[in-house]
Amino acid sequence: MSHPDREAQKQLEVISLALVSPLSLSLDRFFAVFFQLLRPAFAVFAWRKRWMRTPGHRGWLMAAILALLAGCSSAAPIAFQNTSHREIYSLNLQDLEKLQFYISTDVVAHYQDGSGTKSLLLPRLTPGVVTSAGPNWLKVSFKEGGADVPFLADLTQYDPRYWIASEVEGSKDFKRIAQLPGEAFIYKGTRYTLVSGADAYLLVDWEGWKKVVETRVITGGRRVGEK
Numbered sequence: 129m130s131h132p133d134r135e136a137q138k139q140l141e142v143i144s145l146a147l148v149s150p151l152s153l154s155l156d157r158f159f160a161v162f163f164q165l166l167r168p169a170f171a172v173f174a175w176r177k178r179w180m181r182t183p184g185h186r187g188w189l190m191a192a193i194l195a196l197l198a199g200c201s202s203a204a205p206i207a208f209q210n211t212s213h214r215e216i217y218s219l220n221l222q223d224l225e226k227l228q229f230y231i232s233t234d235v236v237a238h239y240q241d242g243s244g245t246k247s248l249l250l251p252r253l254t255p256g257v258v259t260s261a262g263p264n265w266l267k268v269s270f271k272e273g274g275a276d277v278p279f280l281a282d283l284t285q286y287d288p289r290y291w292i293a294s295e296v297e298g299s300k301d302f303k304r305i306a307q308l309p310g311e312a313f314i315y316k317g318t319r320y321t322l323v324s325g326a327d328a329y330l331l332v333d334w335e336g337w338k339k340v341v342e343t344r345v346i347t348g349g350r351r352v353g354e355k
Contacts, residue, residue, distance in 0.1 A: 203334040203335060204334070205230045205253070205331035205332060205333055205334065206331060206332060206334050207232070207289050207329060207330070207331060207332075208229065208289065208290055208329075208330045208331060208332040209287045209288065209289055210264065210281040210283070210287065210288050210289075210290070211286075211287040211288075212287050213332065213337060217340075217341045217344055218344075219340070219341075220261075221258070221260070221261045223340050224258040224261055224266065225257065225258050225259075226336070226340050227257075227258065227332055227333065227336055227337055227340060228255055228257070228332070228333040228336050229255070229256045229257065229258065229266075229268055229330050229331065229332055229333075230253045230254065230255055230256065230330070230331040230332070230333075231250050231251075231252065231253065231254050231256065231270065231292075231325075231328050231330070231331070232252065232328050232329045232330070232331050233252050233325055233327065233328045234249075234250065234251055234252050234324060234325055235248075235249070235250040235292065235322070235324065235325030235328050236248070236249055236250075236322070236323040236324045236325060237312075237313070237320040237321060237322050237323060237325075238320070238321050238323060239318050239319065239320045239321070240318075240319075241318075248274075248275070248320060250270055250277075250325070250328075253331070254270050255270070256268040256269055256270040256277075257269055259276050260276070263283075264280060264281045264282075264283050265278055265279065265280045265281070265290075265293065265302050266278070266279045266290055266330065267279075268330065275318075275320070277292060277313070278292075278293045278294065278295065278302050278313070279291060279292055279293055279329070279330050280293035280302045280303065280304055282304070289329045289330070290329055290330040291304045291305075291306065291327070291328070291329045292304070292305050292313070292325065292326065292327075292328040292329065293305060293313065294308055294312065294313030295313065305322055305326045306326040306327060311326045
């Protein structure tokens with residue numbers, strides 16, 4: 129009788145030969161090896177069938193599926209784009225104030241006051257609300273009484289996003305922080321120097337946005353001969 133290790137080695141050599149050069153084996157031997165390879169799959173199938181027959185296991189599986197579906201039912205925030213989400217639906221300030229916005233990435237900034245250097249931290253997905261708006265910019269408050277952070281859409285681009293921006297000293301214009309030297313933004317005379325987050329942009333709650341645009345009045349149009 130063969131030693132178990134030798135027998136296993138022999139079977140492994142036959143299987144390897146069947147995979148590399150199946151024509152070197154006889155047809156009967158090839159199918160024997162082929163079904164031997166399928167044995168683990170059949171074993172798993174039989175185990176799964178027995179597992180599903182147990183009522184407790186079926187209940188656990190259904191609960192896991194329902195939990196997964198519930199977790200997927202809430203859409204993740206999406207990038208707020210000027211054309212697709214604002215211009216087409218003529219969203220005014222009152223509409224924008226009804227939307228829940230978020231910051232796309234962590235933003236860390238330092239600023240000076242009478243007591244020294246302080247930090248402003250906006251973790252990713254911090255919620256915010258619009259406080260004012262212009263043709264291509266929005267100001268968003270992420271904290272009551274805190275800085276209203278400007279976000280700017282570059283209208284030279286197709287369907288642009290709203291990127292974190294800064295007031296331009298000596299004017300009422302805004303400019304993307306990523307395009308400014310030192311990557312700083314100014315709010316009510318205070319300079320905030322950005323440590324990270326110059327590429328942050330606005331996200332919007334998809335479900336909330338849909339509810340707002342569904343209130344738009346759709347023009348039915350007129351047909352020839354109608355008065």
